[in-house]
Amino acid sequence: MSWKVNVEKKRAQLNAKIPSEWRIDGGKLELLKAEKKNLDLNLDKLCTEAENEITHSTILKLRDELIVKNLTCYEIAIAFCHRAALAHQVINCLSEIMFEEALKKAQKLDEQRPDFLPPLYGIPISLKDQCNVEGVDSTCGYLGRAFKPKKREEESLIVRHLREQGAILYVKTTVPSSMMATDTVSNTFGITLNGLNQNFSPGGSSGGEGALIAARGSLLGLGTDIGGSIRIPSSYHGLYGLKPTDSRLPYLRVDNSFQGRELIPSVIGPLARNLDDLRYFMDVMVNICKPWIDDVKCVPYHFDSKSKELHKNYVVGIWYGDGVITLPPGDVRALRMCEDLINSTLGMKAIRWEVPVEVNKELHEIAMDTDIADAGIEIRREFEASGEPIIDILKPVILEKGAEACSVNQWWALNKRTYEAKIAYREYYNSLEPTERPDVIISPLTLTPFRPGDMLATTLRYILFVNVLNFPSLAVPITKFNRNVDGQMDTSKAQTEEDRIVSNYWNELISSDSIQDFPLSLQIMSPTYDDNEVCTFGSWLMQNLQIS
Amino acid sequence: MSWKVNVEKKRAQLNAKIPSEWRIDGGKLELLKAEKKNLDLNLDKLCTEAENEITHSTILKLRDELIVKNLTCYEIAIAFCHRAALAHQVINCLSEIMFEEALKKAQKLDEQRPDFLPPLYGIPISLKDQCNVEGVDSTCGYLGRAFKPKKREEESLIVRHLREQGAILYVKTTVPSSMMATDTVSNTFGITLNGLNQNFSPGGSSGGEGALIAARGSLLGLGTDIGGSIRIPSSYHGLYGLKPTDSRLPYLRVDNSFQGRELIPSVIGPLARNLDDLRYFMDVMVNICKPWIDDVKCVPYHFDSKSKELHKNYVVGIWYGDGVITLPPGDVRALRMCEDLINSTLGMKAIRWEVPVEVNKELHEIAMDTDIADAGIEIRREFEASGEPIIDILKPVILEKGAEACSVNQWWALNKRTYEAKIAYREYYNSLEPTERPDVIISPLTLTPFRPGDMLATTLRYILFVNVLNFPSLAVPITKFNRNVDGQMDTSKAQTEEDRIVSNYWNELISSDSIQDFPLSLQIMSPTYDDNEVCTFGSWLMQNLQIS
Structure with missing residues (x-):
């Protein structure tokens, strides 16, 4: 079968680019794979102390070291x-x-060091596979897109901006074929594992990105999010991940599925270990690069990278569930931590965010209807181009062969329905007293991690609605799963089959040791599309959770 | 035939609302209809002097009179x-x-006069039929939508805002069925004539609005523009018409065709006799009403209603044609007037705006492909609902019965193509030296008026591309057609059949007296989506053209 030959060829091409002195020999590699939880520590042992100092640092600290010439770009790049x-x-x-x-x-x-260092001078930035870089593929997990290296003029605008600001481009990271799944699997590259805990999936679709950063192979990378693809891998690796509002960062010449399907826009944004780094990066990409000059989809705005002060009478909505999927004890505990902190802070108030259940349901259904609007025609065509078989995780978005795509009139009707649902959500917000309208909302995100193969045991109900609403959302690691605190759920109370699946999976995970200390993340959303606000509040929250 | 019965019923319902003392008797009416050019003067004779003073005034002056109690709201309303x-x-x-x-x-x-008068207190504002008002229909020219008066909760957000600011709602104005034509004709209401010169069409689709304002039946009204529908009737009546960038004024609960077809967004905006009035209106609707609070499609911004000062080193692009349709002498003369004025002004510079012809063609083709994307299914369905026959002017957007609508995948491809065309346009702008990049562009608009029935003898090539690009554009009356100056075109030089049709029509019109003194308008566009800039420059231009 010729497609398998091409898979081997692509993998060989990739692996040939690993210098022999960096190869881990077979026996040691088996051990590293077998020990599921301590990749970070184990990799430290394979690197020099100087390298570890660099990879354990932050972008802002590395920049300081570069400025005072304590480090060279080469030392950082090689680390x-x-x-x-x-x-x-x-x-x-x-x-x-x-x-x-x-x-x-x-x-x-290093050789041509200028007096003033551009803001990302010598900083390595990793890229999700979709970002076009001259000379390499953007397969997006499709074998049919392999061996088609991009030309200079095809480079993504954001890649050009990174180059202009001095960033070092050194890797692109794995995605599930089509990016329309939350696991990271493709025929071409196989399965990517979680970078913190190899029992689990890295999430997706920016799964390679999340795993790499968690393993300290990067401090910050670019992902995209059309249905959680930045936030889920961030959540599963204890990272910060910002899904900006659409039109904040440039998507120009970033490859994708469903190009031109603008109803639920895919957005590009950073995943990072450190929130200050993430905000600094956004500052550079927005305020310095001014993407709206070249990308007509971008709007001019100012990104505030520094403020950690909240205004007076700050209101935070706490969302204890959508009325469809019962929250597991872990999420309830994490939300309570936030609620208690806010209510014990002078000048702040937590309110319960209680969107009508019908609105929540409608937003989720819109996302599902959108994803199957073409009945899977485009994705199927991509697989057929190389002859590779369609992978299992895409089954939810590929209808049976012969199923009809929706007509253009039905598509317009779905657009209209979406607008009406967004208006209904806004009407709930406006129905609150002005003093009760939240500046930000804290929401559940992934509920549980999942083991490779178990993707469908998790829910997207706390994820997709954010994309439909086009809210900016920041994934933040609040706490960790703790078997000693987070107990079993009473699945007999599950309202639906869907609810039961999620509860059962929680019970299954919490009864095994593998989940202990796995990060538990929530997301901070802005109901008024304020990308700065979610970051400012995120900084405040993380600082104060650590103190409390 | 029952549909004809309903037409009569609808017309009777409308006409019954004209008080008998305001009816023009048959003989006099015939004379008014026969004398094609002097409606304004003739109507003055049918009104009192006090009424004429009011209808010949401006919103800003009327407001002053209301404030000092020289006029009552009732006097203004009745006028x-x-x-x-x-x-x-x-x-x-x-x-x-x-x-x-x-x-x-x-x-x-008047009875409950507050100390502070809201900004539109007692100001009559006319509304294009699409705007939903409690208790009356929004037929949009479809008989099937008649006799379905809107409920309070169905009122357009912008109508609610008008009420809140004290405006008087007194009429809705005619449109062509579906609004997808530039003439104003429907089975339900018949033909609307130009309000300045009854030899000609009022244009469309906000044709009733333009005609009413020209006849001084309104000072300012709301139109919508998906393909020139504000700018064309403005042009044909010597009015100012602002097609804002999408998401500036709220379209929430404004009825329309193709709802959810977001690729080329229909926008709502004002037509007015006076540019200061128009800018004041925008100030109120944006800065005071803050439409983004209720309509999630609107973006927060500030509208500058007053500035007439241009910044230093101001650059104006002058567009002498798209390379497809040869400009008639009238437009060339109007553009030269602007160019000469600018080049003779210290600190200003006119440059030739020369977008590659392929980009112009592509933008126009995208607009055409968009308009026939559903092969006419929706419009056909609307006509079928009442049994009325499809009207001739819609033939360009209704394919033969059985013609296939495009698939959802083709639709997404059209979206992608549109984005690429917008990027190509931007690339041309960016290819200019920074000191040559225009702050605004002056472009041809309608080229010629047309007589009822002649819609297809005019071109939309200087109109639709603006909608595809989503540029804000202000129609401004620069000069008047003048048979003594504007000569015949050499049609033997026409490049295409389309070009020949337009040239021939010019020659036909310019050889008849009916066009003499008909307004000749251009449009001012902002290539960076700056709605304020087109108005500020518009004010400067009109002030200085009058002086020069």
């Missing part, structure tokens, strides 16, 4: 290239390797 | 109701009459 190469061998998180170009660029930056 | 009733009998521009409610409201405002 991250090495670490990424090691991590990849264990968790299979890379789709393209550009070490050679990266190290050359770093060397050149 | 415009009377004038609108008279105009309607000659040019057939109204679809709904609300005189009774308006006069009651005006009386109430």
Whole structure:
């Protein structure tokens, strides 16, 4: 079968770019794979102390070191290239390797060091596979898109901006074929594992990105989010992940599925270990790069990278569930932590965010209807182009062969329905007394991680509605799963089969040791599309949760 | 045939709302209809001097008079109701009459006069038929939508805002069925004539609105524009018409065709006799009403109603044609007037705006492909609902029965193509030296008026691309057609059949006296979506053209 030959060819092409001195030998590799939980510590042992200092740092600290010449761009680049190469061998998180170009660029930056260093000078930034970079593929997990290296003029605008600001491009990271799934699997690259805990999926679709950053192979990378694809891998790796409002960062010449399907826009945004880094990055990409000059979809605005002060009479909505899926004890505990902190803070108030259940249901149904609008025609065509078989995780978005795509009139009707649902959501917000209208809303996100293969045991009900509403949302790691505190759920009370599946899966996970200390994240959303507000509040929240 | 019965019923319902003392008797009416050019003067003779003073005034002056109590709301309301009733009998521009409610409201405002008058207190505002008002229809020219008066909760958000600001709602104005034509004709209401010169069409689709304002039956009204529907009637009546960027004024609960077809958004905006009035109106609707609170499609921004000062080194692009349709002498003369004025002004510069012809063509084709995307299914269905026959002017957007609508995948491809065309347009702008990039562009608009029935002898090539690009555009009356100056075109040089049709029509019109002194308008566009800029420059231009 020729498609398998091409898979081998693509994998060989990728692996050939790992220098032999960075290869982990077979026996040691087996051990690293077998020990599911301590990848970070184990990789530290394979790197030099100097490298570990770099990969354990932050972008802002590295920049300081570069400015005072304590570090060179080359030292930083090699530390991250090495670490990424090691991590990849264990968790299979890379789709393209550009070490050679990266190290050359770093060397050149050191040799031609200007007096004023551009804001990302010498900072390695990892890229989700969709970002077009000259000379390498953007397969998006499709074998049919392999061996078609991008030309310079095809480079994503955001990649050009990264180059202009001095960033080092060194890897692209794995995605599930089509990006329309929350696990990270493709025929071309196989399965990517979680970078913190190999019992679990890294989530998706920016799964390779999340796993790489968790394994310290990157400090910050670009993902995209059309249905949780930034927030889910962030959640599953204890990272910060910002899904901006549409039109904040440029998507120009970023490859994707369903291009032109604008109803629920895919957005590009950062995943990072450190929230200050993330905000600094946004500052650079917005205020310095001014993406609206080249990308007509972007709107001019100012990103505030620093404020951690909240205004007076700050109101936070706490969302204890949509009335459809019962929240597991872990999420309830995490939400309570936030609620208690806010209510014990002078000048702040937590209110219960209680959107009518029918509105929640409608938003979710719109997302589902949107995803199957073409009955899977486009994705099927992509698989057929290479002859590779359709992968299981895409079954929810591919209807049976012969199923009809919706007509253009039905599509317009779905657009209208979506607008009406957004208005209904806004009407709930406006129905609150002005002093009760939340500045931000804290919402559940992923509820539980999942083991490879178990994707359908989790729910997207706390995820997709955010994309339909086009709210900015920041994934934040609030606490960790704790078997000693978070008990079993009473599944006899489950309202629906869907609710029962989620509760059962919680019970299954919480009864095993593998979930202990796995990060438990929530998301901070702005009901008024205020991307700055979710970050400012995020900084405040994380600072104060640590103190309390 | 039952549909004809319903037409009679609807017309009777409308006409019954004209008080008998405002009816023009048959003989006089015939004379008014026969004398094609002097409606304004002739209507003056049918009104009192006090009424004429009011209808010849401006919103800003009327507001001053209201503030100092020189006028009452009732006096203003009755002047415009009377004038609108008279105009309607000659040019057939109204679809709904609300005189009774308006006069009651005006009386109430006078009786309960507050100390501070809301910004539109006692100001009559006319509405295109699409705007939903409690108690009356929004037929949109479809008989099947008649006799379905809107409920209070169905009122358009912008109508609610008008009420809140004290405006008097007294009429709704005619549109072509579906609004997808640039003439104003429907089975239900018949043909609307131009309000300045009854030899010609009022344009469309906000044709009733343009005609009413030209006849001084209104000072300012709301139209919508998905393909010139504000700018064309403005052009044909020497009015100012602002097609804002999408998401500036709220479209929430404004009825329309193709709801949910977001690719080329229909926008709502004002047509007015006076540019200061128009800017004042925008100020109120944006800065005071803050439509983004209720309509999630609206973005927060500030509208600058007053500035007439241009910044230093101001650059104006002058567009002498798209390379497809040769500009007639009238447009060339109007553009030269602007170019000369600018080049003779210190600190300003006119540059030739020369978008590649392929980009112009592509933008126009996208608009055409968009309009026939559903092969006419929706419009056909609307006609079938009442049994009325499809009207001739809709033939360009209704394919033969059985023609297939595009698939959802084709629709997404059209969306993608549109984005690429917008990027290509932007790339041309960015390809200019920064000091040559225009702050605004002056573009041809309608080229010629047309006589009822001749719609297809005009071109939309200087109109539709603006909607595809989503640029804000202000129609401005630059000069008048002048047979003594504007000569015949050499049609042997026409490049295409389309070009020949337009040139031939120009020659036909310019050889007859009916076009003499008909307004000749251009449009001012902002290539960076700056709605304020087109108005500020518009004010500067009109002030300085008058001086020069």
